[in-house]
Amino acid sequence: MKANFIEINSIEELEQLFEKSNEMPVVLFKHSTTCPISSSVYHEISDLAAEINLVTIQKSRHISNAIAEKVGIRHESPQAFVIKNGKPVYYGSHFDITAQDIENASNTA
Numbered sequence: 001m002k003a004n005f006i007e008i009n010s011i012e013e014l015e016q017l018f019e020k021s022n023e024m025p026v027v028l029f030k031h032s033t034t035c036p037i038s039s040s041v042y043h044e045i046s047d048l049a050a051e052i053n054l055v056t057i058q059k060s061r062h063i064s065n066a067i068a069e070k071v072g073i074r075h076e077s078p079q080a081f082v083i084k085n086g087k088p089v090y091y092g093s094h095f096d097i098t099a100q101d102i103e104n105a106s107n108t109a
Contacts, residue, residue, distance in 0.1 A: 003048045005029075006057050013065055017053055018070065021083040030064050030079040033056045038078035041097045045080070048099050050106060068080040082106050 090105030
């Protein structure tokens with residue numbers, strides 16, 4: 001099964017995802033449409049059988065900044081997080097992001 005990418009378009013949607021993380025892990029992926037590294041990582045994680053919440057930097061820099069503020073980790077692109085109970089339990093950027101690491105963090109209680 002391929003990943004289900006859901007684009008985040010508002011701060012309200014982001015807030016809802018952080019609330020949802022109290023019930024289940026939430027995957028966030030910051031993606032740059034102009035970066036070849038980001039394209040490669042996007043392809044890597046597209047094979048995950050998961051819902052991946054996508055922030056396209058060029059369209060939603062304000063959402064990217066809000067994520068950085070909420071998790072206390074400065075912005076990079078590409079960047080991925082698994083959020084549980086409102087806090088990051090996994091963080092990776094650039095080629096450190098792997099589908100396996102996201103899957104492991106999402107499945108760890």
